[in-house]
Structure formats: C-alpha cells, structure tokens
Amino acid sequence: MSSSREPRTQGSSGALGLVLGHPFDTVKVRLQTQTTYRGIIDCMVKTYRHESLLGFFKGMSFPIASIAMVNSVLFGVYSNTLLALTATSHRERRAQPPSYIHVFIAGCIGGFVQVYCLAPFDLIKVRLQNQTEPRARPPGSPPPRYRGPVHCAVSIFQEEGPRGLFRGAWALTLRDTPTMGIYFVTYEWLCRQSTRDGQDPSPARVLVAGGFAGIASWAVATPLDVIKSRLQMAGLKRGAYRGVLDCMSSDHRRLTYVDSDTKTIGGNDTPKDDSGLSHFLQTRGDSLRECDLFLA
Numbered sequence: 210m211s212s213s214r215e216p217r218t219q220g221s222s223g224a225l226g227l228v229l230g231h232p233f234d235t236v237k238v239r240l241q242t243q244t245t246y247r248g249i250i251d252c253m254v255k256t257y258r259h260e261s262l263l264g265f266f267k268g269m270s271f272p273i274a275s276i277a278m279v280n281s282v283l284f285g286v287y288s289n290t291l292l293a294l295t296a297t298s299h300r301e302r303r304a305q306p307p308s309y310i311h312v313f314i315a316g317c318i319g320g321f322v323q324v325y326c327l328a329p330f331d332l333i334k335v336r337l338q339n340q341t342e343p344r345a346r347p348p349g350s351p352p353p354r355y356r357g358p359v360h361c362a363v364s365i366f367q368e369e370g371p372r373g374l375f376r377g378a379w380a381l382t383l384r385d386t387p388t389m390g391i392y393f394v395t396y397e398w399l400c401r402q403s404t405r406d407g408q409d410p411s412p413a414r415v416l417v418a419g420g421f422a423g424i425a426s427w428a429v430a431t432p433l434d435v436i437k438s439r440l441q442m443a444g445l446k447r448g449a450y451r452g453v454l455d456c457m458s459s460d461h462r463r464l465t466y467v468d469s470d471t472k473t474i475g476g477n478d479t480p481k482d483d484s485g486l487s488h489f490l491q492t493r494g495d496s497l498r499e500c501d502l503f504l505a
C-alpha cells in the first residue's frame with residue numbers, strides 16, 4: 210500500500226464495509242446456490258416477506274469478528290512480500306515505487322495466504338445465509354439446521370471432520386490468489402494516477418482507488434465465487450461434486466432436494482416418488498419451498 214494510513218484503518222473500515230455490503234452478499238449467495246428465485250428483486254422481496262429485514266443479516270457475526278484478522282494477514286503478507294521483492298522499506302517506497310509485477314506477485318501471495326484464515330469463516334457465513342427460516346416459526350415447523358455460528362462450526366466439525374471446515378477452500382484459493390493481485394495492481398495504479406510523485410494519496414483518493422480495485426477484482430472473481438459457494442453448500446452431501454471441475458460442469462439443480470433428516474428444502478426440484486414428502490410439502494406450502502438448501 211502506498212498509504213501509511215491504510216493499516217491503521219483497515220480493521221474498522223473493513224467492518225463498516227461488511228455491514229453495508231452484507232445484505233447484498235446474502236442475496237448474491239442465495240442466487241448462487243438456490244434455484245427458487247427468479248432474480249435479485251424476487252430474492253429481496255421473498256427474503257423480506259418471510260424473514261423481515263433481519264433475514265438479510267444472517268451469518269454476519271463471524272465475518273465481522275474475523276475481518277480484522279483476515280485483513281491483517283492479507284496486508285501483512287502483501288507488505289512483507291513486497292519488501293522482500295523490492296528490498297525497499299515502506300518509507301523508501303514513496304520515492305521508489307515498486308513495479309506493477311512485484312505488486313501483482315505480492316498481492317497474489319497475500320491472497321493465497323489469507324484464504325486459510327478466511328475459508329472456515331466464509332463457509333459458516335454461507336451456510337447461515339442460506340437458512341431461510343422465518344423469524345417467527347409457525348408452531349411445529351422444523352428448527353433451522355444451525356442455531357448460530359458456533360453451533361454451525363461445531364456441527365460441521367462433528368459431521369464432516371476438521372477438513373469439513375475447509376470445504377470449498379480450493380475454489381476460494383483459485384478465486385482469491387489472482388484476484389488479490391488484480392486488486393493491488395488496480396489500487397496502486399489508480400493511486401499513482403491521481404497523486405503527484407513522492408506524495409501520499411489523500412483519504413478520498415484511497416477510498417475511490419480501493420472501490421474501483423474492488424470492482425475490477427470482483428468482476429474477475431465472480432465465476433469462481435459461484436463454484437466456491439456451491440461446493441460449500443454441497444458439503445453435507447458426500448460426493449455431490451467430485452471437485453472444482455466437476456462443479457463447473459454439473460447442472461446444480463440436480464442437487465437441490467429435501468433433506469430427509471431436517472425436512473428442509475432446497476431448490477424447486479423435489480423427488481416425485483416420496484409420498485410422505487409430498488404430503489409434507491402440501492401441508493407446509495410455499496413458505497417451506499423457500500427453505501434451506503441443505504443436502505442430506
């Protein structure tokens with residue numbers, strides 16, 4: 210980073226960005242993994258109707274608690290890699306800016322390393338965001354599979370083992386390694402464009418450069434983000450996908466069906482031959498049709 214302000218503010222600005230962005234992230238994750246929604250507006254309307262505004266904030270607490278740590282690993286590894294590559298300290302760098310190829314490599318390495326802190330938190334976030342139970346559950350309706358982030362972490366650990374907590378981490382690595390490189394190159398380039406040589410960019414410029422760097426990196430990251438979210442949700446069904454390539458080429462609608470243990474529903478394709486299930490569906494009606502994508 211060419212600004213010395215960045216490390217001090219990254220914790221709180223990261224958390225603020227997260228609260229503002231989380232409702233959109235929830236809509237994104239649901240559209241990536243569930244087949245019940247026709248589009249963004251449909252997903253927003255249904256979420257609001259069934260779960261109220263709070264539905265958009267499901268799964269937010271662990272990311273808030275971990276963002277400072279994940280970002281300090283990212284920026285720490287980035288800075289130290291850049292230091293090793295260019296042999297110039299943070300101060301000297303203002304007079305002697307690092308080359309873009311060094312910025313890219315340092316960004317990729319930072320992105321690669323932070324994945325191993327981010328992966329378990331991101332997995333729990335995605336699982337909780339996909340729980341579409343309403344705030345006030347009708348009497349007799351099944352409880353959500355996970356009661357909260359800690360229960361979710363413990364359940365995944367018990368049901369899927371420690372490696373279960375890293376489900377989707379390989380796709381996350383493929384998503385973040387190159388795109389963090391893109392993030393830092395775009396950020397550096399925009400800061401240098403808008404600032405005279407040897408000076409620190411103003412806070413407003415840092416904000417704008419960071420925003421555009423985020424857009425550029427997300428534009429590239431989104432396809433692998435879809436795969437990552439699907440692999441994370443498919444965790445409960447062993448063998449649902451054989452890996453990243455299999456997930457890329459399979460029709461994900463075939464995997465959305467009712468979980469017989471929890472009676473939660475994913476997607477719109479439900480098995481036709483289960484009469485108990487169709488009775489269950491008829492009696493539960495539409496509200497359960499929007500329910501969780503949990504694969505048995």
Ligand SMILES: C[N+](C)(C)CCCC[C@H](N)C(=O)O
Pocket residue numbers: 272276279280327384385388389392423426427430
């Ligand atoms: C993929 N891309 C590089 C664009 C952004 C990665 C964002 C990672 C972030 N720390 C998080 O909490 O998810």
